[in-house]
Amino acid sequence: MKKLITAVLSILLLSGNAYSQKIKLIIDAGHGGKDPGAKSKAGDKESDLTLMMAETLQKIAQENNIETVMTRTKKDQTLTHEQRSGYKPEAGYKAYYISLHMDKDKNASTRGNKLYYNTKAVNSGVSVKLADRISSGLERINGNKSKKEDSEAIILKRNTIPSVMVYYGYATNLQDVKMAKDPAYQREISMLIIRTILETRY
Ligand SMILES: [Zn+2]
Numbered sequence: 001m002k003k004l005i006t007a008v009l010s011i012l013l014l015s016g017n018a019y020s021q022k023i024k025l026i027i028d029a030g031h032g033g034k035d036p037g038a039k040s041k042a043g044d045k046e047s048d049l050t051l052m053m054a055e056t057l058q059k060i061a062q063e064n065n066i067e068t069v070m071t072r073t074k075k076d077q078t079l080t081h082e083q084r085s086g087y088k089p090e091a092g093y094k095a096y097y098i099s100l101h102m103d104k105d106k107n108a109s110t111r112g113n114k115l116y117y118n119t120k121a122v123n124s125g126v127s128v129k130l131a132d133r134i135s136s137g138l139e140r141i142n143g144n145k146s147k148k149e150d151s152e153a154i155i156l157k158r159n160t161i162p163s164v165m166v167y168y169g170y171a172t173n174l175q176d177v178k179m180a181k182d183p184a185y186q187r188e189i190s191m192l193i194i195r196t197i198l199e200t201r202y
Helices: 001-015 048-063 124-144 155-159 176-182 183-199
Strands: 023-029 067-070 093-103 113-117 146-150 163-170
Touching: 001 146, 023 183, 048 067, 048 176, 048 183, 093 113, 093 176, 113 124, 124 146, 124 163, 124 183, 155 163, 163 176, 176 183
Parallel strands: 023 067, 023 093, 093 163, 113 146
Antiparallel strands: 113 163
């Protein structure tokens, strides 16, 4: 009897629903190396801030049994658009691509979040859903307004897996930068992204 129960249980666990599929997350820490991206008045580089966030996102993803690929792992690494994109679907996986950025403006008081996706790309329906859900989550976490935009960014056009560029605040706003360096804030943003991925299957 015990054997039978064990057998039934393992069949239930293995039965193929969408949630037993392995997930892979490609994490792109924007800029890096010779390209620092946006800079704050205090000298903070967008490229360092996005790498910090990428490392936290990787940790939270792995804690949730999501496999990860980092396009960039070092501060001094310079990547071309081509080197950080071109990701295709892989057998046995549902893959997602998140590129992390912070915005810039001449006016240091400008704040806000931005989500970019390409509606002409393969799997763009999923990208739009991801962007929708992440945008409202970001508003709740950092109090900044979120904008969503169809974008012709090269990396979005080169990927054929759901892909979103997430701009979580401005690297030119010192309050946004202070938050971006806070490990608790990094975890909150990362958990939002991971939760959204787990809820947005395709
Ligand atoms: Zn950027």
